[in-house]
Amino acid sequence: MLIVLSGPSGVGKGTVRKAMFANEERDFVYSISMTTRKPRPGEVDGVDYYFRTRDEFEHEIKTGGMLEYAQYVDNYYGTPLKYVNQTLDSGKDVFLEIEVNGAMQVREKCPNGVFIFLTPPDLGALRQRLEGRGSEASSVIDKRLVQAREEIKMMQNYDYAVVNDKVPLAVERIQNIIESEHLRVQRVMSQYEKMIGVQA
Ligand SMILES: Nc1ncnc2c1ncn2[C@@H]1O[C@H](COP(=O)(O)OP(=O)(O)OP(=O)(O)O)[C@@H](O)[C@H]1O
Numbered sequence: 001m002l003i004v005l006s007g008p009s010g011v012g013k014g015t016v017r018k019a020m021f022a023n024e025e026r027d028f029v030y031s032i033s034m035t036t037r038k039p040r041p042g043e044v045d046g047v048d049y050y051f052r053t054r055d056e057f058e059h060e061i062k063t064g065g066m067l068e069y070a071q072y073v074d075n076y077y078g079t080p081l082k083y084v085n086q087t088l089d090s091g092k093d094v095f096l097e098i099e100v101n102g103a104m105q106v107r108e109k110c111p112n113g114v115f116i117f118l119t120p121p122d123l124g125a126l127r128q129r130l131e132g133r134g135s136e137a138s139s140v141i142d143k144r145l146v147q148a149r150e151e152i153k154m155m156q157n158y159d160y161a162v163v164n165d166k167v168p169l170a171v172e173r174i175q176n177i178i179e180s181e182h183l184r185v186q187r188v189m190s191q192y193e194k195m196i197g198v199q200a
Pocket residue numbers: 007008009010011012013014015016129130132133164165166167
């Protein structure tokens with residue numbers, strides 16, 4: 001199953017995802033994105049992102065190496081296709097943490113994915129989280145907040161909206177969604193197998 005988590009910058013996607021992966025026992029893999037953004041202090045190439053130049057990124061686009069990509073506040077971000085395909089082929093779930101334009105490209109290509117939008121309790125909390133993280137200059141925070149308003153309008157294109165008021169609660173809500181989606185897929189598959197006369 002392909003699981004896509006979006007939401008405005010600073011809402012807590014990374015925080016929630018890391019907490020989820022600490023809990024998660026099932027086969028479940030995070031797809032590391034590629035970006036032209038400079039690493040923040042402590043970020044490691046190949047762990048947090050694949051950090052690439054614009055030329056390198058554009059080469060990947062031209063050669064069909066990206067499942068999706070978008071320009072977000074002056075930088076490219078995208079999902080390398082090969083790793084997603086290999087992981088899905090191996091039977092594991094893939095988890096993408098990406099912004100809305102990229103998510104809509106994924107929806108076109110993989111309509112059976114599960115699309116979850118993480119929201120802040122309100123825009124004041126979002127600003128506080130971005131400022132509290134301290135990783136961007138205030139001019140960049142302002143641009144991200146402008147972008148956030150546009151992104152929140154896209155929430156209606158998602159299958160689920162989850163409020164990140166408290167991290168453990170948001171984790172639990174997302175895990176419940178994934179669990180129920182798994183059960184739904186299993187029910188459909190077993191009905192399908194019955195219909196075509198294959199032993200489930
Ligand atoms: N539920 C929460 N309550 C309060 N603070 C939170 C909550 N969730 C995350 N935070 C804090 O908000 C800040 C932004 O979180 P995080 O970096 O995970 O956001 P993000 O959505 O992944 O951002 P980006 O899209 O820019 O990568 C961090 O300092 C994090 O500790």
